[in-house]
Amino acid sequence: MTLPPQADSSSADHPVTPAGAPGVGRVAKAIPEATVARLAVYLRVLGQLAEGGAETVSSEELAAVSGVNSAKLRKDLSHIGTHGIRGVGYDVAVLQQELERVLGQDHPQAVALVGVGNLGHALAGYGGFGGRGFPVTALFDVDPDLVGILINGIEVRHARDIPQACREAGVTIGMIATPAQAAQAVCDQLVESGVHAILNFAPAVLQVPEDVEVRKVDLAVELQVLAFHVAGRGGITDHVATPPQVVNGRNGSAVPAS
Amino acid sequence: MTLPPQADSSSADHPVTPAGAPGVGRVAKAIPEATVARLAVYLRVLGQLAEGGAETVSSEELAAVSGVNSAKLRKDLSHIGTHGIRGVGYDVAVLQQELERVLGQDHPQAVALVGVGNLGHALAGYGGFGGRGFPVTALFDVDPDLVGILINGIEVRHARDIPQACREAGVTIGMIATPAQAAQAVCDQLVESGVHAILNFAPAVLQVPEDVEVRKVDLAVELQVLAFHVAGRGGITDHVATPPQVVNGRNGSAVPAS
DNA sequence: AATTGTGAAACTTTTCACAGCG
DNA sequence: CGCTGTGAAAAGTTTCACAATT
Incomplete structure (x- = not known):
């Protein structure tokens, strides 16, 4: 009964205003x-x-x-x-x-990551982020054991420095990988720092002003959705066992992992 | 020109058959x-x-x-x-x-994780997965430096053991955290092991039989969507007032950090 | 001949608004 | 009275199918 109400503009919400559009009388239709x-x-x-x-x-x-x-x-x-x-x-x-x-990828966006614990550490070390163009330029945490260490050559700073450090580094995207109960406070600080886009890994719904875009990655929810499907099929799996059907011809490939 | 075609049942695809429904007459309305x-x-x-x-x-x-x-x-x-x-x-x-x-959470689902490199290691180390009920019971990789080590008390086995080990452990959900080029092969092995639900972190579209549910978590895509919003918003924050109420959105659980 | 771009149809999801129940 | 449950309207998304274009 004490939990705060929350809003978020994640996944499939409002339509979106067009990007590059240089001309004047532009009212180009939004991209879904x-x-x-x-x-x-x-x-x-x-x-x-x-x-x-x-x-x-x-x-x-x-x-x-x-x-x-x-x-x-x-x-x-x-x-x-x-x-x-x-x-x-x-x-x-x-x-x-x-x-x-x-997609606004012609100019790279500086990313800040708050929370370098288990998952956050991995995210910080995950150089390049698949598609590249998203250099993580600032790391934060509150744990004294983590503040000060270097990850990928970047020093972890105390979360209280978020506003200053983010402005200095020109951060435009924030990632939150803290425990749930810290997420809203961190989010508020990021917003205060002028960040308008946040990727939230914490299991919490964030409340933000409407000009801030939040997307969330929620592993527990993903697993639960999968569990739902497993349960739904559970007793009914009998059909089409599992033939070694791999539809496309070429395939193979060695399996590196790290 | 050599990339395989792919299908994916991720995000919003087919409607879903009801879960618990014990009765006979099936066909109860699907849950969206x-x-x-x-x-x-x-x-x-x-x-x-x-x-x-x-x-x-x-x-x-x-x-x-x-x-x-x-x-x-x-x-x-x-x-x-x-x-x-x-x-x-x-x-x-x-x-x-x-x-x-x-949601089928009354019985916990055994989860296998393939790829314990950077991200995978963090996922493996994160015991409990927010909502709990999803014990990671098997870990795999192909890197000789990783095979054999213990993470959270679980030994990392070679990926070639996937079918056998998954069947033994009764794995129902697979998570793929390998590099993109290994993902399809790993996926095929999981499917062969009788896994019908896969959470894919690799930046690749997986091809699966239709009775297998795949969801994907694609960090690069998330960041790019955010970058799009950052790029697009710049001059055009023409919002429609601020409703006195909570707007809407979604949320989820994820992974804590420290 | 092949392939794009797009109106219109089909379908899904969200929102509205209110009847009906406790 | 307050709040749920839901039909119906609206909005958003996908699919179809074909005329237009190279």
């Missing part, structure tokens, strides 16, 4: 939230294709590799005023650039 | 995917409320603390045939139990 997340996937896949030497790609191909259907992909790309070539497909390099621009 | 994820949140919040000594809670209260609006919460609960008391609210303990049952 669901689309934005997929654009990021397309961008990653395009990178892989480019590495493989592809110069063009059809919506059919790109969609297949991205795990969506081609109509959806084309609709998604139509939101960014795309420049595919009918009868041919998309120029990989051009599309890549276009997506980077729209 | 979006709802399932929120039920997990409500369950966590109820736990906090129960700890705080609350015996009943209104949809308004529970919704506020969960970061959603009350109509949505009531609609969500209506899918599980709820038993609120008009004029009063919900009995906290009853609702908790009901949610646990529906």
Whole structure:
């Protein structure tokens, strides 16, 4: 009965105002939230294709590799005023650039991470963040055993320095990997520091002003959703045992892990 | 041009067959995917409320603390045939139990984790997974430096043992925290082991048979979505006033840090 | 001939608003 | 009276299917 009410603008909420749009009389239609997340996937896949030497790609191909259907992909790309070539497909390099621009990835965003315990430490050490372009430039914690240590060459500072350090480093995105009960206070400090985008790993719903975007990664919820599916199938698994069906031909690959 | 096509049943895909439903006549209405994820949140919040000594809670209260609006919460609960008391609210303990049952949390699910590198190590070390009920009972990797070590008292085994070890341990949920290029092979092995639910942290789209549920957590995508908002907001914060109320959103549990 | 871009249809999810119950 | 449960409307998202374009 004492828990604070909370708001958040995570996952699928409000539509989104367009990015680059330089012109004047711009009222360009917003890009749907669901689309934005997929654009990021397309961008990653395009990178892989480019590495493989592809110069063009059809919506059919790109969609297949991205795990969506081609109509959806084309609709998604139509939101960014795309420049595919009918009868041919998309120029990989051009599309890549276009997506980077729209996603605001042409300028790297400085990221601050608060909470370098178990998970936070891993996140801090996870250099590059898959797609790169998101340098973690500031680390914070309150644990005296952690404050002062270096992770990936970055010193962990005390959380009380968040506002000052974030402003100095020009941080635009904050990640919260603290225990739940500390999350709101940390969030408030990040907001105070001028951060408008927060990725929250703590199992807590954050309350933020409406111009701050929060996304959350909630491992327990993910597992529970999976458990739901397991339970739902539980007694009914009898069908189609588990044939060694691997639909696509090529596959294999050694398995590095670290 | 050599990348395999992929399908994925992650986020919001097929509707879902009901859980506990013991009766004969099956076919009860499916619970919407979006709802399932929120039920997990409500369950966590109820736990906090129960700890705080609350015996009943209104949809308004529970919704506020969960970061959603009350109509949505009531609609969500209506899918599980709820038993609120008009004029009063919900009995906290009853609702908790009901949610646990529906989410299949009354029996804990054994979880296997493949890839105990940077991120995987943190996941393995995080005992309890927020909501608990998801014991990590098997760890795998291919790195000789990692195979054989103990994490939280569990020995890391070679990935080649996945099928055997998973069957022995009765694993029902697999987590993949390997590099992208290893993910599909690992996934295939998990599926072969009879695992029907997979949480994928690798930046790759997994191809699975349709009776396997995959959810993915993609940190790079999350950051890119946030970067999009940072880039887009700059000049255009044309919001629609500030409603006197909690907006909505979602939340979840995740991983503590220190 | 192949493939994009897109209106319109289908479907899903959210919100509204209120009847009905305790 | 206060609050739940829900039908119906609205909003958002996906899919279809085809005319337009290279």
